[in-house]
Amino acid sequence: MPHPFVVAPRGGAPVAAAVPGDRWPRESPLDGLPEILRRHVDDPDVTDVFLNGASGLFVDRGDGARPVTGWRADEEEVRDLAVTLIALGGRHIDDATPCVDVRLAGGIRVHAVLPPVCADGTTISLRVPRRTLAGLTDLERAGMFDHRGGERLAGLVADRANLLVTGAAGTGKTTLLAALLGAARREERIVTIEDVAELRIDHPHHVRLEARQPNLEGAGGIDLARLVREALRMRPDRLVVGECRGAEVRELLSALNTGHDGGAGTLHANGLADVPARLEALGALAGLGDGALARQVFSAIGWIVHLSRGADGRRHVAGLGRPRLEDGRLAVEALPWPG
The missing domain is CATH 3.30.450.370 (Beta-Lactamase)
Structure with missing residues (x-):
């Protein structure tokens, strides 16, 4: 029985360069799929x-x-x-x-x-990324938020607020963040930092930095924390970390506390009330105590936009919040949405 994943060239046509041992041309990853x-x-x-x-x-x-x-x-x-x-x-x-x-x-x-x-x-x-880049109007049409919600989000971008987009896996955090950044002024320079580059933004000045894994000898790795430091030397108007999942939260908060308005990041969290505990866990990885983290977040992050996915699988903005201090610890104040 023939192997279903073997791709044979047709008619002697030239085959694009492939990784040794691979069956797929590097330029056309879809061509070799079953x-x-x-x-x-x-x-x-x-x-x-x-x-x-x-x-x-x-x-x-x-x-x-x-x-x-x-x-x-x-x-x-x-x-x-x-x-x-x-x-x-x-x-x-x-x-x-x-x-x-x-x-x-x-x-x-x-x-x-x-x-x-x-x-x-x-x-x-x-x-699988969208073939066309979705803007805020497209997401409104898809039901992620209503017209008032879209205007509220567009206003946060225009005001250069620092945003944290939260939600569970698969709720559309990257999609919404890309749409928000696409609404930024055309003259602004956006530098994004990701573990695996996923953010595709409809913007003329977008610089993408992607982490690199160490080689088989354990050398050559470049993590997100290093990339945040490098990005600060690139004079970004907006500095974005695609997903905070470790010690890079320290560098992001430090950057947003030094005049880099309009920045953003995403964070896995089940709800607005869970965001403080999630950030405290990441802060611990970076050597930040709960009090120091709370002050950094309160100063750096203006708004938290939380996404959810319903039982029908539809993604939507479930709430809006602002960081606040409560007895020296981080808390999140839930605000009316879209309000």
Whole structure:
């Protein structure tokens, strides 16, 4: 039986350069996908594609992950696909490095986990970027907020408020942040810093910095905290950290406390009330005590925009808040939305 992931050149046409051992040309990551998988990745409504080992393929079009009929692949085939996808992103996945995250040409983000870390077989998650860049008007049309809410958000951008966009995974934090930054004045210089570059902004002056993982010898890594320090030397009008997940929160807060208005970042949190505990945990990683972190956040962050995803899978702005101090500790005051 032919292997479903083999891609053969047709008619002697030249084949684009590929990573040694790969079956896919680097310039066209969609060309080598199995047809049923490519069809879903190429669908403009699809936001995520999931392969759960040999047990199934699931697709999310914004209304929750739904199983796809007609998909057949055994564990060896799914593992081969994971190895190929990760290699296309310039990294390597094997038993010694079983969890890897990469970005492919076109902005497709691939995360793969091999067994036994993933007990049910190789798991692949693909985040598929929108083909067209969504602005605030597009998100309003999609139901993320109403017209009054859109005007409120646009006003925060125009006022150069420092924003923190929060929410659980998959709630649209990156999508909303990109739309907010796209509403910034055309003359402003935006520098974004991400672990894996996902932010695509409709703006003429956008500089993207992406962290680099260490090589097999453990050398050459550049983390987000280092990139924040480098970005400060690039004279940004708006400094953005795509997601605060560690010690880089210290550098971000320091930067926003030195006159860098209009900055932003995203943070995983289940609700506005959970934001202080989440920031305190990150601050501890950076050596910041609760009191020092509270003062830094209160001074640096103007507004917190929280996103949620309903039972129907629809993403929406669930609340707006402002940091405040409460007996020396960080708290968040929930405000009327859109109000």
